[in-house]
Structure formats: C-alpha cells, structure tokens
Amino acid sequence: MQDNNLEPLYIKVKEMDNTAIIVNDGGLKEGTVFKCGLELKNKVPQGHKVALEDIEKDGEIIRYGEVIGYAKNRIEKGSWIRDAVMNLPIPPELSTLKEYGTAKPNGPLEEEYTFLxxxxxxxxxxxxxxxxxxxxxxxxxxxxxxxxxxxxxxxxxxxxxxxxxxxxxxxxxxxxxxxxxxxxxxxxxxxxxxxxxxxxxxxxxxxxxxxxxxxxxxxxxxxxxxxxxxxxxxxxxxxxxxxxxxxxxxxxxxNQREREEFPLSELVVGMQCGGSDAFSGVTANPAVGYATDLLVKAGATVLFSEVTEVRDAVHLLTQRAESREVTDTLVREMDWYDKYLNKGDVDRSANPSPGNKKGGLSNVVEKSLGSVIKSGTSPITDVLSPGERVRKKGLNFAATPASDFVCGTLQLAAGMHLQVFTTGRGTPYNLSMAPVLKVSTRNELKKQWSDLIDINAGTIATGKATIEDVGWEIFHDIIATASGTKTTCADKCGIQNDLALFNPAPVT
Amino acid sequence: MQDNNLEPLYIKVKEMDNTAIIVNDGGLKEGTVFKCGLELKNKVPQGHKVALEDIEKDGEIIRYGEVIGYAKNRIEKGSWIRDAVMNLPIPPELSTLKEYGTAKPNGPLEEEYTFLxxxxxxxxxxxxxxxxxxxxxxxxxxxxxxxxxxxxxxxxxxxxxxxxxxxxxxxxxxxxxxxxxxxxxxxxxxxxxxxxxxxxxxxxxxxxxxxxxxxxxxxxxxxxxxxxxxxxxxxxxxxxxxxxxxxxxxxxxxNQREREEFPLSELVVGMQCGGSDAFSGVTANPAVGYATDLLVKAGATVLFSEVTEVRDAVHLLTQRAESREVTDTLVREMDWYDKYLNKGDVDRSANPSPGNKKGGLSNVVEKSLGSVIKSGTSPITDVLSPGERVRKKGLNFAATPASDFVCGTLQLAAGMHLQVFTTGRGTPYNLSMAPVLKVSTRNELKKQWSDLIDINAGTIATGKATIEDVGWEIFHDIIATASGTKTTCADKCGIQNDLALFNPAPVT
Ligand SMILES: [Ca+2]
Ligand SMILES: [Ca+2]
Ligand SMILES: [Ca+2]
Ligand SMILES: [Ca+2]
Ligand SMILES: [Ca+2]
Missing domain, CATH: 3.40.50 (Rossmann fold)
Structure with missing residues (x-):
C-alpha cells in the first residue's frame, strides 16, 4: 500500500468467499485487470469489496466464509459491492444457540514468559x-x-x-x-x-x-x-x-514498592477496535487474535468485548464456549442488549459508523465477522456482565457496548492491566489508568500518524509480514509495556482521557 | 441559628399548615416548650418537621398549604414528623390539568437596570x-x-x-x-x-x-x-x-471586543437548587423567587427547571401558564419524563437523596413544593424541551432532569448567561461556561463554607433579613456578575467542571 507501484491486489479471506477487498491505496479504476484475470466493472475504493463471481438476485454474498448479505439484484463478477446493493441477513436467533465445546485448548508455549x-x-x-x-x-x-x-x-x-x-x-x-x-x-x-x-x-x-x-x-x-x-x-x-x-x-x-517478576498468568489484557475499516478484519484483528492465542497459551487472561459488534457473529462464539453454562451466559448478555436497544427503539443497523462504511465495511454483519477475529481460537472460559471483575483466567468475553471509552472503562473495571486497540481510520484514544497499544490496519495510517500508532499491521496486506509476525510483535510489546520498559505512543504524547461510565438506567 | 442562645423557634409557612420546621442549630430536645405553648414530644433535628396539631390516622399532613402526605397512624401534636410516618400522595393526574392564566404580569420596576x-x-x-x-x-x-x-x-x-x-x-x-x-x-x-x-x-x-x-x-x-x-x-x-x-x-x-451597556431584557438567568434541605423552601428558594420576579419585571428571561422536582407540584404551575398552549406543553414534558422513568422501572420516590432526608425533606412532594418557589409569581411564558434554545423573554420552564450538572448543561444550551444555585447541604458545583452564584439556605453553611457561598439566605430564618432583602441582594449580584464587576466564589477558587450531557437514548 505504501508502494505506489504495487500491482493490482485483492485479499480473499476464505476459500468459499465470493468477494474480496481491494488492497491498493486510492482504490483501483474500472477496467483494472488482476493477475488471475478478474476485470473490474467499476472503480472500487481501497478496502471495498469486489465480486469474484456473478451473484444472482437474492444470492448469498460471502466473506470470512459467512453470509454478510443477499444481493438486491444480480451482481456481475468484477462489480463493486457496497451497502446499497445488499440486504442485511437476519441475526442468529438466540434461543437456538446451545452448542459449546468445539474449541480445543491450545497447548502451552515452549518458552515461559514473565513480566515485571x-x-x-x-x-x-x-x-x-x-x-x-x-x-x-x-x-x-x-x-x-x-x-x-x-x-x-x-x-x-x-x-x-x-x-x-x-x-x-x-x-x-x-x-x-x-x-x-x-x-x-x-x-x-x-x-x-x-x-x-x-x-x-x-x-x-x-x-x-x-x-x-x-x-x-x-x-x-x-x-x-x-x-x-x-x-x-x-x-x-x-x-x-x-x-x-x-x-x-x-x-x-x-513509594516503598518495587517491581518483581511474575508469570503471564497474572496479566489481564483487553482487546478492542475503534474507527474500523475493511482491513481491520484481515490485518490488525487477525494479528491481535494471534496474540490473544499466545497470551492464553502463556496462561494470561484476555478480555474481548463490544456486544453490538459480536451479536451478528455470536454463533461463531457460542460454539467455542467451554461449557453449556458459558454459552447460556453469552446468550443472556446478547439478549439483555437486544432488549436495551429495543427500549430505545434502536436496531442493530445503528452500527457501523459513516467512517466504517467509507472504509469499506458494508454492514454490522461484515463488521462483526472482522471484529470477533480479535478473540483468536481459544475456548471461551467465562462471560462477564458489564462492570464485573474477572473471575477465571483464559479467554473472557466481557460484555460491553462497542463505544470506545465505555468499553475501555468497563474493561478497566474488570481488572484490565493494559489494552490493545486496533484502528483503521485512526483515533487518538487513550486511557489514563492503563497503557493502550495502538495497532493500525493500513500502512498509510502508520505513515500519517507515526507518533500515535505503536504497531503497524498494514504490512500483512502488502505481504511484507505475516499475521504470525505481527502477532508476536504485539505479544512482545504487551510484555514490555506491562513491565514498564516500553511507553505507548499515546502516553508519550501525554493524552489524558476521562472515563465514560455505562449507565443504562434513567437520570432523575 | 448561629446564635446558640436563640430561643426555641419554628417556621410555619402558610396559615393552614399543621406542620412547621425547627430553626435551631442542632435541633431541639424532647420537652422543649415554644413561646406559643407547643411542647415537643420527641427530639426534633434542625430543619425537620413538628406536628402543630394532632393528626388522625390517614389525616392530611400539610406544609406550604398543600398536602405533603397522609398519616400512617395517629400523630400527636408536638411529635417529630418524618418520612416513615407518612404515606406519599398520588401526583397530580396530568390529563386533568387544563387551567391557565391565573398569574397576572407583575408591573415593570420603577428604576431601569442595565448590565455591561x-x-x-x-x-x-x-x-x-x-x-x-x-x-x-x-x-x-x-x-x-x-x-x-x-x-x-x-x-x-x-x-x-x-x-x-x-x-x-x-x-x-x-x-x-x-x-x-x-x-x-x-x-x-x-x-x-x-x-x-x-x-x-x-x-x-x-x-x-x-x-x-x-x-x-x-x-x-x-x-x-x-x-x-x-x-x-x-x-x-x-x-x-x-x-x-x-x-x-x-x-x-x-480581543477586539469591548463591553457595552444593555437593558436587562438581553439577560438570561437560570435558577437551580442542589443538596437541598428543609430550609431551601423557606429561605433561599423564596429569596430566589423574589429575584425571579424582579428580573421578569425588568424584562429579563429566567429559566427554572428540574422536572422530577416540579412533577408533584405541577398543578401550581400549569395554572400560571400564559396560555392553554403553554399548559399543554408543560403537561407534555411531564408526561415524556414519566414515560422515560417508567422505561427504566423507576418511580418518583427515587428523588429525594439521603442528604435531602437528613436535612428534613421527607419526600418528593415536600421537596417539589419548596423547589417551585424559585419560579416566583410571574406568568409562565414558554416551556422548552431539553436542549432547546430560549424563544421568548420572561419566565420559562426549561424541562431538564434535576441532576445538577445535567440541568446546568441544558440551561447553558438554552442560552443561560449565568446561574443562581441554592443549596442547603452544600455543593462545590460550578460551570465553566457561566458564572454560578451560590445561595445558602442556613447561616451554618455560609459560616462553614465562607469561600464557596456567595449569598446567605439563612438570615431569613433567624429574622435578621427578609425575603425581599435577600431577593434584592441576589438581583444586584446578578447584574454585577453579568457586568464582570463581581467574580463568584467558585470562580475565585478556580473550580472547573465538565458538562454532563443528557442522552436518554442507548449507547451502542
Ligand atoms: Ca470499540
Ligand atoms: Ca494510558
Ligand atoms: Ca438540581
Ligand atoms: Ca463558572
Ligand atoms: Ca475532564
């Protein structure tokens, strides 16, 4: 992407996908021909989707191996696929979600890691x-x-x-x-x-x-x-x-206290995304998911959150629950939030934001599929209601709104030591109580905001690094930041933010 | 009150009241005999109510000439009347409130006042x-x-x-x-x-x-x-x-701008109370009500607010509406708030606070009766929905929650230049965008918080000043503060507060 002479490039996530996203900065113009022979029928902006096959009226539009929408009319191969040409799928019916136990624990890491x-x-x-x-x-x-x-x-x-x-x-x-x-x-x-x-x-x-x-x-x-x-x-x-x-x-x-060495099992890390784009789900979030798996293997506790960005992909999570009880709690939290939104006459189309759409995310289903990747592949050991403290080590779903500061505040209440935050459009988000490591989804953002982005995952899209490379980089930066040997960009700048409390009850 | 040798003193507001509040600092002990012959059956704290007559079971308990509750059991003359011995009256049924036009405009002031x-x-x-x-x-x-x-x-x-x-x-x-x-x-x-x-x-x-x-x-x-x-x-x-x-x-x-002289008709003043006690309704709020009348006579705009503290006394306000349309709008705002609280499964007993009760306010009816006195006696010319800007000069009801910072923020949005804030228990409340003149209800608070209280209305209870005296003092201080010649106590201290937005809709 930072290379202007980059050949026309798209990213297809799963074998069965009939869509892919455009990698090139500035997008690609009508008539562009890819190495595989695909020819663009329209100009397609960076991060936006192209049809890899003809899709009939009412046909499934597939990304991440999942249906993200249905074609309003016939879509020709090589066409730009955006919000306006798709119907939103119905979200998973909560009462049908009973499965659990499909995710097997990842074995421990070979080396033992500690922090100060x-x-x-x-x-x-x-x-x-x-x-x-x-x-x-x-x-x-x-x-x-x-x-x-x-x-x-x-x-x-x-x-x-x-x-x-x-x-x-x-x-x-x-x-x-x-x-x-x-x-x-x-x-x-x-x-x-x-x-x-x-x-x-x-x-x-x-x-x-x-x-x-x-x-x-x-x-x-x-x-x-x-x-x-x-x-x-x-x-x-x-x-x-x-x-x-x-x-x-x-x-x-x-002032009497000094740092001591501790195993990673004492560490609680929160994962969040904000200002997402279509690259979030293929660069930064998969790298964070890889780091999540490394942390869980090392015995640490990892929180992922953001109910409104998980709701449409919740069927992929319930099956990873460690027990039926965890599945039921996850479903209960989704149900509580559905009712909370209903009371305010809101539906889930309220998410994504205009910036998400500009970045290529057509709807909440596509956004969700890209968002839950942050949780890696480990079994889910516990589900926390908003504001609850961590009870079990391992991968936790901490139910929170997706709103960045509200989610951050609730993850802090859960006992989060530090947060990893992925962003595509860019946000100067920070927390005063905990360091925030910021991961960019695109090379351009890292270049433009060099003093605010800690880690660049854009290199994954251009083939300069793998998901594993960036995942390990995040993992090592987490340990250094926890130990006080690395200072985050936002902390170096001196950005201080207030907390934002989640109060679903009335004021009087 | 500051005088420890003060004889036993109570304040009865209206002729028909069968309760009065104790003035003396520290309260009065059982057996105390007043000049009128009344003898206390219990120890009664300062600001709390004493029964002036025997009240039968289910009998009306009357203050400000209005029913503030019904006796759960027979109450003997001279007994302490607190929350626990009363049943809460049913609030005025909104659909029955059609009256308007009972308040006559107060004539203009003799002198013309201006500000810079x-x-x-x-x-x-x-x-x-x-x-x-x-x-x-x-x-x-x-x-x-x-x-x-x-x-x-x-x-x-x-x-x-x-x-x-x-x-x-x-x-x-x-x-x-x-x-x-x-x-x-x-x-x-x-x-x-x-x-x-x-x-x-x-x-x-x-x-x-x-x-x-x-x-x-x-x-x-x-x-x-x-x-x-x-x-x-x-x-x-x-x-x-x-x-x-x-x-x-x-x-x-x-930096090019300089102050010029303007008539008071260009001024918008907000009235609010917070941390109230039983004296609020007999000292500070009546003095503020007097100042409200002076301001309206001088052509200024005055905002009063706090729906949950007005709801139980709203029948006293609708009749003062300038037109049927104003009555209807007032009723509509009350109805909106009733529904907002219902959605959150809350009832009006949520107000008052523990501090209010400690200060002698038994319930929301008594609190409301004391609160609406801030609005004086003028006709109500307009009703603003939360966040709306002032449209008409004169006395406006700006519908807001009672929560101090939320009310302050909404009054600022309405265009309020400065606020007068009455307090009995004491709060270091301030606004960054506008000066806040703080009025204490008791001498003790002024004495204890001398660097935070601008005006003391406690002198009204001890007979050292009249409601009119303190009302004029507030009026003159408003003009001086608006003109930049007087700095409020909270601004001298350098207290800065964030705004608190009223968002009744969900976060996502
Ligand atoms: Ca977020
Ligand atoms: Ca920080
Ligand atoms: Ca208030
Ligand atoms: Ca101020
Ligand atoms: Ca602040």
Missing amino acids: GYRNADGSVGIKNILGITTSVQCVVGVLDYAVQKIKEELLSKYPNVEDVIAINHNYGCGVAINAGDANIPIRTIQNLAKHPSFGGEIMVVGLGCEKLQPSRLNNREDNDNIVMLQDQNGFTNMIQSIMSMAEERLEKL | GYRNADGSVGIKNILGITTSVQCVVGVLDYAVQKIKEELLSKYPNVEDVIAINHNYGCGVAINAGDANIPIRTIQNLAKHPSFGGEIMVVGLGCEKLQPSRLNNREDNDNIVMLQDQNGFTNMIQSIMSMAEERLEKL
Whole structure:
C-alpha cells in the first residue's frame, strides 16, 4: 500500500468467499485487470469489496466464509459491492444457540514468559504504581481535579517510585435512579474501578456527604480513614488541604514498592477496535487474535468485548464456549442488549459508523465477522456482565457496548492491566489508568500518524509480514509495556482521557 | 441559628399548615416548650418537621398549604414528623390539568437596570468574551484538552480582552444510537451549546472524521474554515499545531471586543437548587423567587427547571401558564419524563437523596413544593424541551432532569448567561461556561463554607433579613456578575467542571 507501484491486489479471506477487498491505496479504476484475470466493472475504493463471481438476485454474498448479505439484484463478477446493493441477513436467533465445546485448548508455549509488576497486599499484581482517588459523585470532580493538579505539581516528584495520580471521575452518584434495575451496572463499575490492581490497594475516596451513592460503598477497607467528605470540610481551602495531606500519606506508602517478576498468568489484557475499516478484519484483528492465542497459551487472561459488534457473529462464539453454562451466559448478555436497544427503539443497523462504511465495511454483519477475529481460537472460559471483575483466567468475553471509552472503562473495571486497540481510520484514544497499544490496519495510517500508532499491521496486506509476525510483535510489546520498559505512543504524547461510565438506567 | 442562645423557634409557612420546621442549630430536645405553648414530644433535628396539631390516622399532613402526605397512624401534636410516618400522595393526574392564566404580569420596576455585556454579530449579547472550542465526538477530547492547556499557557495572555478558552467536551458523537427517537436531545444540546452567546460567534470545532455526528452539524457558519479534523492531520504534533493556529486567529478577533451597556431584557438567568434541605423552601428558594420576579419585571428571561422536582407540584404551575398552549406543553414534558422513568422501572420516590432526608425533606412532594418557589409569581411564558434554545423573554420552564450538572448543561444550551444555585447541604458545583452564584439556605453553611457561598439566605430564618432583602441582594449580584464587576466564589477558587450531557437514548 505504501508502494505506489504495487500491482493490482485483492485479499480473499476464505476459500468459499465470493468477494474480496481491494488492497491498493486510492482504490483501483474500472477496467483494472488482476493477475488471475478478474476485470473490474467499476472503480472500487481501497478496502471495498469486489465480486469474484456473478451473484444472482437474492444470492448469498460471502466473506470470512459467512453470509454478510443477499444481493438486491444480480451482481456481475468484477462489480463493486457496497451497502446499497445488499440486504442485511437476519441475526442468529438466540434461543437456538446451545452448542459449546468445539474449541480445543491450545497447548502451552515452549518458552515461559514473565513480566515485571507490583505485588499487592490482596495477592493481585499491578503493572503501574499509581495513586488512585475515586469519587462517589460528580459534584466533587471540580475540587478533586484542582487537588490532583496540585499533587502533581507539589508532591509527586518527591515520590519517584509513584508513576501517576489519577482521579476516577464519572457522572454518577446523585441525580440518578439508584434503585433502578440496571443501576447495579454503574455502581459495580465504580466499585471495581477502585479495586484496580495498578492502584496498589491505597485508593482514596472523595465524597460530598448528601449523595445517593454513599462513599462507604466504594471503600475496600474496614475503616473509613481513606475518605475525605467535602461537607465536613471548612470551605474550599480546607478541602484541598485535606485531600493533599491524605494523598501524601498514601504516596509515602506507595513509594516503598518495587517491581518483581511474575508469570503471564497474572496479566489481564483487553482487546478492542475503534474507527474500523475493511482491513481491520484481515490485518490488525487477525494479528491481535494471534496474540490473544499466545497470551492464553502463556496462561494470561484476555478480555474481548463490544456486544453490538459480536451479536451478528455470536454463533461463531457460542460454539467455542467451554461449557453449556458459558454459552447460556453469552446468550443472556446478547439478549439483555437486544432488549436495551429495543427500549430505545434502536436496531442493530445503528452500527457501523459513516467512517466504517467509507472504509469499506458494508454492514454490522461484515463488521462483526472482522471484529470477533480479535478473540483468536481459544475456548471461551467465562462471560462477564458489564462492570464485573474477572473471575477465571483464559479467554473472557466481557460484555460491553462497542463505544470506545465505555468499553475501555468497563474493561478497566474488570481488572484490565493494559489494552490493545486496533484502528483503521485512526483515533487518538487513550486511557489514563492503563497503557493502550495502538495497532493500525493500513500502512498509510502508520505513515500519517507515526507518533500515535505503536504497531503497524498494514504490512500483512502488502505481504511484507505475516499475521504470525505481527502477532508476536504485539505479544512482545504487551510484555514490555506491562513491565514498564516500553511507553505507548499515546502516553508519550501525554493524552489524558476521562472515563465514560455505562449507565443504562434513567437520570432523575 | 448561629446564635446558640436563640430561643426555641419554628417556621410555619402558610396559615393552614399543621406542620412547621425547627430553626435551631442542632435541633431541639424532647420537652422543649415554644413561646406559643407547643411542647415537643420527641427530639426534633434542625430543619425537620413538628406536628402543630394532632393528626388522625390517614389525616392530611400539610406544609406550604398543600398536602405533603397522609398519616400512617395517629400523630400527636408536638411529635417529630418524618418520612416513615407518612404515606406519599398520588401526583397530580396530568390529563386533568387544563387551567391557565391565573398569574397576572407583575408591573415593570420603577428604576431601569442595565448590565455591561458584549454585542455579537447575530444581535445576541454575551456576558463573557470566551473562545469556545466544541467537539463532535469524545475521541478528540484528550487531544483538545492538551491543546487548550497549551493555548492557556502560551497564547491567552497575549489577548487581554479574552477571558477564557473552554472546550465543550461530552461523551457523545459515536458509539451512540444516533437515529434513535430521543437522539435529538443530545444533538440539539451540543448544537445549541456551540451557539452560546458568551462565545461571540467565533466557535471552533474539533472533529475526528469517521464519527456518526459529523462536525458540519455543529457548525454555525457557511464555510467550514473553523473545523479541525484530526484524521486529516499528520499525527499528534500536527493536530496540536492546527488547533493552536486556528485558535490564535479567533483570539485575535475576540480581543477586539469591548463591553457595552444593555437593558436587562438581553439577560438570561437560570435558577437551580442542589443538596437541598428543609430550609431551601423557606429561605433561599423564596429569596430566589423574589429575584425571579424582579428580573421578569425588568424584562429579563429566567429559566427554572428540574422536572422530577416540579412533577408533584405541577398543578401550581400549569395554572400560571400564559396560555392553554403553554399548559399543554408543560403537561407534555411531564408526561415524556414519566414515560422515560417508567422505561427504566423507576418511580418518583427515587428523588429525594439521603442528604435531602437528613436535612428534613421527607419526600418528593415536600421537596417539589419548596423547589417551585424559585419560579416566583410571574406568568409562565414558554416551556422548552431539553436542549432547546430560549424563544421568548420572561419566565420559562426549561424541562431538564434535576441532576445538577445535567440541568446546568441544558440551561447553558438554552442560552443561560449565568446561574443562581441554592443549596442547603452544600455543593462545590460550578460551570465553566457561566458564572454560578451560590445561595445558602442556613447561616451554618455560609459560616462553614465562607469561600464557596456567595449569598446567605439563612438570615431569613433567624429574622435578621427578609425575603425581599435577600431577593434584592441576589438581583444586584446578578447584574454585577453579568457586568464582570463581581467574580463568584467558585470562580475565585478556580473550580472547573465538565458538562454532563443528557442522552436518554442507548449507547451502542
Ligand atoms: Ca470499540
Ligand atoms: Ca494510558
Ligand atoms: Ca438540581
Ligand atoms: Ca463558572
Ligand atoms: Ca475532564
């Protein structure tokens, strides 16, 4: 792709596919003839699909070996296949999904891999040494942000082993329907964020006093001596002083900690995609899937997520469940989300975005098939509801919306140490609580955003690297980042993002 | 209240009330005898209610001249009346509310009042001269926050007439159901925030490129030369440069502006309460209501809001509607919110908060009666749906949730220049886009939070000032704050808060 003299090239994923995507930058013009003799009937943009055979009216349009749509009218071989010429297939009927156990565990890796982390008192392991300060209600955020800035300026440099001070800010806590059926989701998310292993168990809580979500519900400790209540303070100056002096005590303790060596079984890695294009499913996501398999073989925990991008390919996942119970839980999460969308009068055509379509992804089925590849081939050992913490090592489906920051926040609540994020169109997404390794699907994006993309999987499309090559590169970068020897591009730039809480219940 | 030697004191609001609230700090103990001969049967905390007469089982419990509950069992004269001894009344049946026109316009003020503001090209008037930078999607927030910090450090001091640089950050734009029925609410809110009069029409837009909410939808201009698209930039460094250089052009233009004198008819003031207690309805809110009447008499526009705190007293508002059409619109907004809460399986008992109850507010009916007093006595000239802009001068009901930041954000979208915020329990609430004048309901809060409370209405309870006195004080402080000659406590402290968007539609 970066080579302008590249011969006309397409990628066909599975033998039975009757479509392929165009590799060449800028697309290919009408009349282009490929080595195999195929001739383009239309101009086809980069990443968009071409028909490899004639497809009759109502005929199946196949990619990844799966039906991604039905032809509205006859499609001639060599034609551009886009959203407008296809009918969307019906999603897998959830009640029929009973299968499990088709995926066999991949054997362990030959070599044993370790990373350098921080041991916590409760036995968990962190990859960063961060002072975390959580909040029970949005009312305190302005005061806390001010205090955090002051801690960074005046205290942090005195404690060189502490890497950062982070406020867990959110829009929850009051003015919300705290007894609604779905309120358990935001509440457990906030509770589990405070337990994040990179906070070393020294979390502080800043509360107001009169809020619905009482601060004691966020506290992991027996005593309440890590809570600052603003309504108990004598004005703003005193609020800042109280937060600063409690922070200094915690910084002192955290500063005692040093990195130790741990097996990969202590590591929790999240996988996500955002700003996807048609290359996502053939370059970056398969490479991430390969890295997922390596991690699971090494004993690590891997989270994949994004319900709306999994729903249409869920039949490929249920069969990989380790047990019937896991299949049932996966189906239950899909069903919950179907109902959640129905309540808002939304259907699944809401995903993909205009950028996805511009990048060649015709519909949610095609997007889903490319998205679930991130999960590799291992058995699925557990399914987490939104905001739940990891219970089992191995491959986990953590049910979350696909929205990047909402998914990231929920994976952090699950205990994710770091995230791998694939992107085709490009996004400067980052998380404050965990490093994010960004993988580009195309050479052009890596070239254009050289200071934001950590790993380029575009080389897979142009034949310069294999899926295995890039998969191993991701795997090694994960270990280096976890160990603190590699800094991600987004962290080098200094991009800080707020969390985005998933609250499916009403505000009041 | 601040006087420990204060004789036993209660406040009864209306002649027909059979309850009153205790004024004394720390409450009053069992056996206390008031001047009138009433003797307390129990210890009653400050702000809590005492029965002034015997109330039979199922008898009406009356405050503000309205039924706030029914006695579960017989209540003896002198007893403490709290939530547990009352049944909640049924809210006014919306379909029966047809009345309008009972409120007569209050005559104009004798004196003419003016403020110093900035004239905008479109004829509107701002009270601040701020460079606003809006966003089409949450993905760009990390980059924009970085750029805004750099603009403040490197550029702002070169343009002394520009008061601030503010990013309009939100969690919307992608990963949302953008075609859902209720998506019009967050979309028009973001659109109208960009039109805020204190931005002087020089708003910038930072977008990503592939998001669902395309940046052109936020643009007020014919051309697109005020949009920076991150996917068009060459990496992070270039993104920051592009934002900075566009900002500098805008700062140059904004710096030309100077304050001019305007009549109060150009001013839009929002009223809100948060962290309320039983004094809210007898001190701060009546004083705000008095100021509301003064503003409306002077020709200004006043917004009051908070649907869940108005719902149970809505029969007192519909009759004050200027026309049948206004009554119908008010009823329609209440009905929409009833349905929104029902979808989430929530009922109105979700409001009040634990802090409200601790402060003596037994239930949402009592809270509502105290809350609507902020609207004064003028006719209601218009009702705005969430996120809509003001269309008519005078008293407007802007339908919003009661949640402080969500209400603040929607009042800003309506075009609010500044807000008056009453609080009993205390909150360090602030808005970045507009000054917030904070009014305390009790002397103790003003004493404890002297650097956060602008105006103390607690003096009304202890008889040191009248509702009229404090109402005029609020009125004069509004004019001084709008004119830039007074800085609010929260702004002096430097408290910055993010907006909180109201999105009743699903995320995807
Ligand atoms: Ca995503
Ligand atoms: Ca990070
Ligand atoms: Ca409020
Ligand atoms: Ca402000
Ligand atoms: Ca923020």
